[in-house]
Amino acid sequence: MSQGELAKKAGIHLQSLGKIELGKTARLSTKTTTGLSRALQIPQEYLEAVCKGVSVASVQQMKICPHCWVPGTEAEAIWLNPRSKYCFACGMKLSARCLSCNGPILSLKFRFCPLCGVPYKAPEKLARMSVK
Ligand SMILES: [Zn+2]
Ligand SMILES: [Zn+2]
Structure with a gap:
């Protein structure tokens, strides 16, 4: 899945998706995490942790x-x-x-x-x- 497809599926801007990937977004709006977790089928907590720079292992x-x-x-x-x-x-x-x-x-x-x-x-x- 390309970034564009993902952004579209999650209902967020491609630009903000790019920021998330670069770790530039410290806090995601609920709408973004909900959209992303639905699109990627991963838990919201996981996404939030990734954005906060917490290691995934400690979340999961x-x-x-x-x-x-x-x-x-x-x-x-x-x-x-x-x-x-x-x-x-x-x-x-x-x-x-x-x-x-x-x-x-x-x-x-x-x-x-x-x-x-x-x-x-x-x-x-x-x-x-x-x-x-
Ligand atoms: Zn298996
Ligand atoms: Zn049991």
């Missing part, structure tokens, strides 16, 4: 229980706790990565991994196997 503390998580819903707060390694409900190892290709989980709105096409949610059989 996305961790889910591949067994209990329901696609399209937010992660349970307790899964996101940095000290949580296993699911409080079923004991499965929490994961921030695709179970199949180990690529990062890009959005909890996605049902499938865009990199390998395997569902983020573990199939029932696999989930039962990995529970201790």
Whole structure:
């Protein structure tokens, strides 16, 4: 996708998109972030962090229980706790990565991994196997 296409899709000016990319925009208007996140299908928080120069890794503390998580819903707060390694409900190892290709989980709105096409949610059989 070219910059022009992206700007058009996000409903913002090409010029402001250029500024964002150069890190010249410290603060984005809500309209811009909403438009961009919709166009790119990435979370708004992510965009805001990129603009503030915060490393993406520190924002994306996305961790889910591949067994209990329901696609399209937010992660349970307790899964996101940095000290949580296993699911409080079923004991499965929490994961921030695709179970199949180990690529990062890009959005909890996605049902499938865009990199390998395997569902983020573990199939029932696999989930039962990995529970201790
Ligand atoms: Zn669980
Ligand atoms: Zn994958």
